[in-house]
Structure formats: C-alpha cells, structure tokens
Amino acid sequence: MNFIKRATIFCSIALIAGVAAAQEPAPAVSYSSISELNQMFSNLQQASEALQEGLSRLRIEKWKTDSGTKRQTQGNVDSILRNLQAALPEILAELKNSPEDGPLTFKVYRNLDALNDVLSSIVESAGAFGSREEFQSLSKDLTAIDDSRRVFAERMDKVAAAKETEIGQLRVALQNARSNAAPKKTVVDDTAPPVKKPTAARKKAAVPKPNTPAPQTQPASLPHQ
Secondary structure, eight states, X not given: OOHHHHHHHHHHHHHHHHHHTTTXXXXXXXXXXXXXXXXXXXXXXXXXXXXXXXXXXXXXXXXXXXXXXXXHHHHHHHHHHHIIIXXXXXXXXXXXXXXXXXXXXXXXXHHHHHHHHHHHHHHHHHHHHSOHHHHHHHHHXXXXXXXXXXXXXXXXXXXXXXXXXXXXXXXXXXXXXXXXHSXXXXXXXXXXXXXXXXXXXXXXXXXXXXXXXXXXXXXXXXXXX
C-alpha cells in the first residue's frame, strides 16, 4: 500500500471514527497486539540510541568536501538528533496510550519515513567524504531505521484493514439505529371508493281511500189496484 493510499484511508477513518465514537465504545485491544507493539518500540528504541551515538561520533569538519556540503550535512545531523530526542518519543508515547490508533500509527510511520530519507543523504555523504568507519556505522543504523519503518508500515496496513471492517459494522449499526428511531407513519389509502351505509327503506304511508256511500235501493213499487 503506497503512501498516498495510506494517508487517504487514515483520513477517512479519522473522520468516520469521530462520528462513530459517540455511538459505540472502543473495543478492547488484544494482548497479542500490545505485545507486538511493545517489541516494535523496543527495537526502534535500540535503533534510535545506536543512531544518536553514531551521529555524535561524526567528524564532519574533517571531511574532504566544501564548506557548503559540510554545513548542510551538519544541519541534517542536528535535525535528526532533535527528532530522535524529542518529536519521535512524544509520538511513541501517544501511540502507547492508544495502541491501535490508526492516525497515530501513520504519524510514526511518516516520521520514520522522513528520518530514513534524511539519514540516507548523510550516509551517502559519509561514504563519499567521510571515513570508512563512519560510513559503516551509519549504514548499519540506516538499516535498523528502515527495518522499523517497514514494520510500522505493515502494522499500519493491518490496523487500517481492521478499522475499515469496524467502521463498516458501525455504519450498519448507525443506519439500524436511525431506522428504529424514526417515527412510524400510518398510511391511509384514500383511493378506495367510500362505502355507503345502508339506509332504511322508507315506507310509503298508506293513503286512505275516500268513503263511497253505498247505493240506495228504492223499494219496488206496488201495482195499483
């Protein structure tokens, strides 16, 4: 995984983890992860002490080169010593308190990567202008620093992969929480025709018929005598 891809991943992790931190507690760090990190710290500490000792023994003023190259090399030496004595220990202390913090792991790797570049320049100059002993000593120190840089890069990739999985799970949990918290809506189907209530049939009132008088029967006339 290249430098730019690592930076992109850890920037994304930092942003999402900041939102997710309020939703879920941080998982416990495994014993194997802490043991691995402690071993990395120990190896880096030994490499740092050996490098500081090797840089302090340099006699740059006796190198067979111009004054400008000597000043530039001495400036690089002073910069590395300040980093090893102040900046790097501070970052490592932060990482020790948060062993699987992605951005902090990347910060250590980036610091070691910068140290490796500057130290490579000093080793090259020592090989060209310094003594054989200086060159051999610094070459060994450069190898140790590069080994630590590579180990932290590998750990950074593992932390990134684990965090990506964790963030994926947090996203799902967050979506589920939002879905459960959303008020449920009652859907009314107003497309169905209204149902008419049955109405009682109105009974027609019977209209009474008018009384028709019975026809009167006239008595039969008797014959006259």
